[in-house]
Amino acid sequence: MTKIEKIVLSYSGGLDTSIILKWLQETYGCEVVMFTADLGQGEELEPARAKAEMAGVKDIRIVDLREEFVSDFVFPMLRANALYEGQYLLGSSIARPLIAKHLVGIAREVGADAVAHGATGKGNDQIRFELAVNALDPSIKVIAPWRQWNIRSRMQLLEYAEKHHIPVPSDKRGEAPFSIxxxxxxxxxxxxxxxxxxxxxxxxxxxxxxxxxxxxxxxxxxxxxxxxxxxxxxxxxxxxxxxxxxxxxxxxxxxxxxxxxxxxxxxxxxxxxxxxxxxxxxxxxxxxxxxxxxxxxxxxxxxxxxxxxxxxxxxxxxxxxxxxxxxxxxxxxxxxxxxxxxxxxxxxxxxxxxxxxxSPCSLYSADLVTFEESAIAFDHHDAEGFIRLNGLRLRSWAARNGR
CATH class of the missing domain: 3.90.1260.10 (Argininosuccinate synthetase, chain A, domain 2)
Structure with missing residues (x-):
């Protein structure tokens, strides 16, 4: 395994990233810096800080990125009227490059040689995080625990948490919860x-x-x-x-x-x-x-x-x-x-x-579209030549096909 000196972890404070934090400390034996992005998720962020402190993290970064998220990522995307597969407004997709940008920025600031995320091997987020890091700083290594460790089931995840005294909320102990x-x-x-x-x-x-x-x-x-x-x-x-x-x-x-x-x-x-x-x-x-x-x-x-x-x-x-x-x-x-x-x-x-x-910049002209007499001259006979020219290829096509 490549020697890692310091890691910046994208940390939500949830069960998965709390386990990942401990696993990184055990596996790499190095300092882990915690980074939590406040993107307006509505969760209390201080409990995440408290969990990280309990795990021995000395450098904890909780950064309010709400304005940057909307102005520099959401609004540019909305200018394009972007919809994936005609329906999805890309709410998760557009957040990942911003998180990755700050992961890389913090890694440079603290001299870390790696960043880590909690995305699974089946999802899109692992790709989004890692492609963004590749584009921003290819010298930084990316650690994806879900692709590296031996945990293969939810039961094993809970057993790891119990073994390392990581608090497991009551709503996480039963059947697999919704992923939100x-x-x-x-x-x-x-x-x-x-x-x-x-x-x-x-x-x-x-x-x-x-x-x-x-x-x-x-x-x-x-x-x-x-x-x-x-x-x-x-x-x-x-x-x-x-x-x-x-x-x-x-x-x-x-x-x-x-x-x-x-x-x-x-x-x-x-x-x-x-x-x-x-x-x-x-x-x-x-x-x-x-x-x-x-x-x-x-x-x-x-x-x-x-x-x-x-x-x-x-x-x-x-x-x-x-x-x-x-x-x-x-x-x-x-x-x-x-x-x-x-x-x-x-x-x-x-x-x-x-x-x-x-709009003061409107291209709409009521004088042009009105059914009443218009102040702007429009010769209806012009449409005849327009239609004939556009119909030329259709007439040729129909003649060839014997219509």
Missing amino acids: DANLLHTSTEGKSLENPAEVAPDHVYQRTVDPLDAPDAPEIITIGFERGDPVSVNGKSMTPAALLTEFNELGGRHSVGRLDLVENRFIGMKSRGIYETPGGTILLAAHRGIESITLDRAAAHLKDEIMPRYAELIYNGFWFAPEREMLQALIDHSQAFVSGEVTLRLYKGSASVISRA
């Missing part, structure tokens, strides 16, 4: 009954959104202000990126916006089923498309829609720091120069519907 990932953009839940896609997800899986049947019977109208493709205000009130997303999460959760029951294709090659709740992201996606509809040129909008699946797939597969993602981001960001204005939406029992949009 949460941050300011979303909550995802996997495992237990959800592993069978034929079974209906139980109501208690949903944490951020009320049942549509229990949502208010009256709709709520909100107006979102945009500047250069990014949301900047709600109902005329300017807020920071993280504060805005928090507000939209509350609004969407109250009206059951943003629920998704999805079977997706993991990069590693298997299908998985999960329940996603992305209330604020769903509102922002609808609003962003609304403001783009009047500010983007037709060809530019269609080109964005063509590259979006590729862009979303790059994020899902862990290539946030890859040159091709950065190239696509430059194109997307250039398209947003005039995507400014206001969009009004109606939130009602699971839906976020655009009902009006306005």
Whole structure:
């Protein structure tokens, strides 16, 4: 085994990473620095600090990354209207490169030669973490305990915890719990009954959104202000990126916006089923498309829609720091120069519907589209030549086929 002098561990404070912390100390016999990213997951972070202190960790880093997460990762992704496989708003995927960025930064700061994560060998997160580290600093080694140790079952995991006096919460002692990932953009839940896609997800899986049947019977109208493709205000009130997303999460959760029951294709090659709740992201996606509809040129909008699946797939597969993602981001960001204005939406029992949009940079012309007499000259006869030219190849094709 390669000699390791110091490791920075991405630590959640949960059972898995608490066991990993002890395993790293035993296996490598070196100092382990603990890093916990506050991405708005809603959990108390101080218990994680207390667990690390009990394990003898001297250097504990709990870093508030909420504003950076939203402004530098979520918003650039939303400018692209990114959806993986047409549905998933990439809530877990977009958080991993930010965590990896700070893992690498702390490793450089403290002189660590390795970083470690708690992702399993079956999932996407191991790929996302490690590709990001490769891109940011290939000299840093990555330790993935789930691919190295001899623990092969949940029972063995609990036995290891008992042997090393690692506290096991009562809700972790019985059957395998749901696996939950949460941050300011979303909550995802996997495992237990959800592993069978034929079974209906139980109501208690949903944490951020009320049942549509229990949502208010009256709709709520909100107006979102945009500047250069990014949301900047709600109902005329300017807020920071993280504060805005928090507000939209509350609004969407109250009206059951943003629920998704999805079977997706993991990069590693298997299908998985999960329940996603992305209330604020769903509102922002609808609003962003609304403001783009009047500010983007037709060809530019269609080109964005063509590259979006590729862009979303790059994020899902862990290539946030890859040159091709950065190239696509430059194109997307250039398209947003005039995507400014206001969009009004109606939130009602699971839906976020655009009902009006306005922009000082609008390309929409009421004089052109009106059925009444227009102030702008438009010769209807021009359409005849336009149609004949576009129909030329179809007439040739039909003649050849004997139609």
